[in-house]
Amino acid sequence: MAATPRGTSPVPPDVRPRLTVLSGPSGVGKSTVVAHMRKEHPDVWLSVSATTRRPRPGEKHGVHYFFVSDEEMDKLIANGELLEWAEFAGNRYGTPRDAVIERLESGEPVLLEIDLQGARQVRASMSDALLVFLAPPSWEELVRRLTGRGTEPPEVIERRLQAAKIELAAEPEFDTTLVNTSVEDVARELLALMEVV
Ligand SMILES: Nc1nc2c(ncn2[C@@H]2O[C@H](COP(=O)(O)OP(=O)(O)O)[C@@H](O)[C@H]2O)c(=O)[nH]1
Numbered sequence: 001m002a003a004t005p006r007g008t009s010p011v012p013p014d015v016r017p018r019l020t021v022l023s024g025p026s027g028v029g030k031s032t033v034v035a036h037m038r039k040e041h042p043d044v045w046l047s048v049s050a051t052t053r054r055p056r057p058g059e060k061h062g063v064h065y066f067f068v069s070d071e072e073m074d075k076l077i078a079n080g081e082l083l084e085w086a087e088f089a090g091n092r093y094g095t096p097r098d099a100v101i102e103r104l105e106s107g108e109p110v111l112l113e114i115d116l117q118g119a120r121q122v123r124a125s126m127s128d129a130l131l132v133f134l135a136p137p138s139w140e141e142l143v144r145r146l147t148g149r150g151t152e153p154p155e156v157i158e159r160r161l162q163a164a165k166i167e168l169a170a171e172p173e174f175d176t177t178l179v180n181t182s183v184e185d186v187a188r189e190l191l192a193l194m195e196v197v
């Protein structure tokens with residue numbers, strides 16, 4: 001099955017969505033799709049979030065995330081340095097505001113890979129943002145991907161699957177849905193939605 005847009009609500013053709021949000025349950029393939037897309041289009045700018053989560057093997061500070069302490073996260077929030085932030089499965093995550101604003105002001109497309117709560121905050125503060133939901137081909141496949149990734153212990157996987165039920169139920173809040181059957185197809189669809197190609 002291709003990455004068919006599902007339940008697409010119309011985006012006026014003359015409005016270029018400059019801020020795109022990609023959300024979807026843990027394990028659906030967001031990072032994989034974004035990495036594939038940026039391999040071919042390194043010019044697409046992806047915001048690097050701050051998180052209190054511990055790094056996974058291979059994750060680099062400043063590349064995958066800014067890994068911060070609880071105290072540092074408290075400060076970022078208190079100083080208004082985050083465009084949005086949320087607690088997800090026991091850790092906090094937030095988007096540094098200034099870097100996003102700078103890119104938008106220079107007219108560059110911006111991509112945020114954030115959770116449902118963050119997507120809702122962006123919707124509220126930036127009404128012209130394009131919200132894209134990445135859905136799994138099936139619940140069973142989502143469980144298989146999250147488990148198969150092997151980065152979380154069973155109790156964390158369980159917590160993320162509970163969150164996934166809530167996220168999947170919120171799909172109608174998004175402007176469009178891409179089903180992640182083929183990474184290549186989804187990456188192409190996403191680039192087209194961002195009007196990069
Ligand atoms: N609200 C918000 N969510 C974020 C941010 N950065 C990452 N997330 C989301 O937090 C969730 C957990 O991310 P992570 O621990 O990296 O796990 P993964 O998505 O399963 O690889 C995912 O839904 C991410 O999209 C952020 O800056 N803000």
Ligand SMILES: Nc1ncnc2c1ncn2[C@@H]1O[C@H](COP(=O)(O)OP(=O)(O)O)[C@@H](O)[C@H]1O
Nearest residue numbers: 026027028029030031032145149180181182183
């Ligand atoms: N289209 C796909 N088909 C099969 N496996 C996939 C696909 N997309 C991603 N995966 C795999 O699923 C797992 C979770 O992907 P990941 O990108 O880490 O998800 P997320 O960032 O949404 O948590 C990884 O092992 C990845 O290789």
